[in-house]
Amino acid sequence: MRTRMNREDRRTAILDAAIAVIGERGFHGFSIRELALRCAMTDAGLLHHFGSKTDLLLAVLDRRDMQDEHAIAALLPHGAAPRSRAQVLQVLAAIVARNAQHPELVRLYAMLRVEALAADHPAHAYFVTRDRMARRRFAELLNLPGEAPDRLARQVLSAMDGLELQWLQEERGFDLVATWNETAERLIP
Amino acid sequence: MRTRMNREDRRTAILDAAIAVIGERGFHGFSIRELALRCAMTDAGLLHHFGSKTDLLLAVLDRRDMQDEHAIAALLPHGAAPRSRAQVLQVLAAIVARNAQHPELVRLYAMLRVEALAADHPAHAYFVTRDRMARRRFAELLNLPGEAPDRLARQVLSAMDGLELQWLQEERGFDLVATWNETAERLIP
DNA sequence: CCCGTTACCTAGTGATCGCTAGGTAGTCTG
DNA sequence: CAGACTACCTAGCGATCACTAGGTAACGGG
Numbered sequence: 001m002r003t004r005m006n007r008e009d010r011r012t013a014i015l016d017a018a019i020a021v022i023g024e025r026g027f028h029g030f031s032i033r034e035l036a037l038r039c040a041m042t043d044a045g046l047l048h049h050f051g052s053k054t055d056l057l058l059a060v061l062d063r064r065d066m067q068d069e070h071a072i073a074a075l076l077p078h079g080a081a082p083r084s085r086a087q088v089l090q091v092l093a094a095i096v097a098r099n100a101q102h103p104e105l106v107r108l109y110a111m112l113r114v115e116a117l118a119a120d121h122p123a124h125a126y127f128v129t130r131d132r133m134a135r136r137r138f139a140e141l142l143n144l145p146g147e148a149p150d151r152l153a154r155q156v157l158s159a160m161d162g163l164e165l166q167w168l169q170e171e172r173g174f175d176l177v178a179t180w181n182e183t184a185e186r187l188i189p
Numbered sequence: 190m191r192t193r194m195n196r197e198d199r200r201t202a203i204l205d206a207a208i209a210v211i212g213e214r215g216f217h218g219f220s221i222r223e224l225a226l227r228c229a230m231t232d233a234g235l236l237h238h239f240g241s242k243t244d245l246l247l248a249v250l251d252r253r254d255m256q257d258e259h260a261i262a263a264l265l266p267h268g269a270a271p272r273s274r275a276q277v278l279q280v281l282a283a284i285v286a287r288n289a290q291h292p293e294l295v296r297l298y299a300m301l302r303v304e305a306l307a308a309d310h311p312a313h314a315y316f317v318t319r320d321r322m323a324r325r326r327f328a329e330l331l332n333l334p335g336e337a338p339d340r341l342a343r344q345v346l347s348a349m350d351g352l353e354l355q356w357l358q359e360e361r362g363f364d365l366v367a368t369w370n371e372t373a374e375r376l377i378p
Numbered sequence: 379c380c381c382g383t384t385a386c387c388t389a390g391t392g393a394t395c396g397c398t399a400g401g402t403a404g405t406c407t408g
Numbered sequence: 409c410a411g412a413c414t415a416c417c418t419a420g421c422g423a424t425c426a427c428t429a430g431g432t433a434a435c436g437g438g
Contacts, residue, residue, distance in 0.1 A: 004404055004415055024307045029217025031395065043396080045416045053396065111303050117296065117357055118213045131358060154355060154363065155348075155372045162351025166343060168306055169320060174343070183344045187375050193385055193434055221426065232426080234386045242426065 003040070011049050011059075014039055018060050023108035026115050027057055027122065054122045061112075061126055064105065071098060076137060088141060089184055092156070096180045099164060103172065106164050113161075131157075147189065159183055192229070200238050200248075203228055207249050212297035215304050216246055216311065243311045250301075250315055253294065260287060265330060277330060278373055281345070285369045288353060292361065295353050302350075320346075336378065348372055 005013070017038045021030045032053055036046040050056040075094045099106050113131075116123040138153035163183060167176045194202070206227045210219045221242055225235040239245040264283050288295050302320075305312040327342035352372060356365045 006405090007415080010415075025217055026215050026304060027218075028214055029304070032397085033395075041415095042417065044398080044418080047397065048414085048416065051397095107303075107306065113358070114296075114300050114303050114354070115215060115218070127358070151368065151371065155352065155368065158351035158355040159344075159348040159372070159376075160351070161354070162347035162349070163344065165303070165350070166347040169302070169316070179340065179344065182340065183348070183376065186378070187348075187372065189375070195435090196385080199385075220424075222424080230385095231387065233388080233428080236427065237384085237386065240427095 007049070014046060014049060014056075015060055015063055018056060019064075019108050020104050022057065022060065023104055023111050026111050027053075028115065032056070057122055058126075060108075061123060064108075065130075076141060083141070085144065085188060088144070088188065089181070091141060092160070092184050093177060093181055096160065096164075097177050100167075100176045103168060107168055110161070110165050110168065142188070144189070152188070156184070156187055159187060196238070199228075203235060203238060203245075204249055204252055207245060208253075208297050209293050211246065211249065212293055212300050215300050216242075217304065221245070246311055247315075249297075250312060253297075254319075265326060272330070274333065274377060277333070277377065278370070280330060281349070281373050282366060282370055285349065285353075286366050289356075289365045292357060296357055299350070299354050299357065331377070333378070341377070345373070345376055348376060 014035070018035055021035045021038065024030070031043075032046055033043040036043045039046065046056075050059055072095070075091055075098075112123050113127055115121055116127040118124065134157060135150065135153050138157055139149040142152045142156060143149045144152075160180065163180055164176065167174065167179075203224070207224055210224045210227065213219070220232075221235055222232040225232045228235065235245075239248055261284070264280055264287075301312050302316055304310055305316040307313065323346060324339065324342050327346055328338040331341045331345060332338045333341075349369065352369055353365065356363065356368075
């Protein structure tokens, strides 16, 4: 009766379910027992794979990071290659389009980013580092003539995050990519 | 030794502390005991004033709503009075400036807005209604010639929310109002 | 100054939390 | 096909959860 999976498959299944659960209730708000139930197992069984609640959270972030790293790196241009405004807009559109295909991930990050404002949250350091890096990357990308790149990067990044959250709240009731393109078109000189 | 307050003062003190605590840990993440401790009382004492955890949350939202209602209404122009682009920008700047003076409130709303994406969250209905109203108001305000007001309203609102969150995350490390003005200047044609 | 009201407490309720110890039973290797 | 390995379980730990019942003592009105 009881299903037994190999290590890798089980860990993947748990992490996928964790993305949804943590995105819905937050790190403080979900329980290991509840998550284990969704995976048709006990909390003790789940903890056999991830030693603690905090370890589980970090494992989620770790895994998503590795996967996203490749995708984003493929989208961003390398080095100091000269880029046109049109190219920049195209890169941004590709990033948003990618996010539009993974709403649970957008929700997870929206939730954790707010929770992790608290200095004692287990993902606090992660988000400080991650978002600083994101700002640096965007600043490099947006290094257009006559612009202060980090100021612009901040505005573009936060407009993107804000719009994605709005999109979740309206239950994907508008075209995220098209609306973003309109925003970007105006925001980037 | 034990301090006894009158109903109104105590309720106000609790609600103020609740804004901070819920903003930090979220509705699911904070405990009544923890909040009561910050008010130098027991959880039973606190529950004497607010019957349940959910009631407390709704009381917080209720009170902030009444207070904000007056302030926002005073900022927004009434009726279909004709308005210039400059006037619109000025109104938006005033709203952001007001928020910059109440970071705990910005944080509370950022937290609850994400948590309340879940349909079973006690503040879900509240935020659906509230944000729909906000979008309508902004659309009315932004009803400028040659624009689709609700599309623009969505973009302006989400850029504002996103930037405020960023501002919290960078520990208020940049000038929120100035940065917002730069964004608005570009976003609004 | 007394008496009703009420702010707030102590002491508990059962439920659930994260987590551990130790066992059971599938699976893989030699 | 035996034995090592390990995925997963049952049982239970102490802590904490939201919340209740019933008491105590400070206040306000007469």
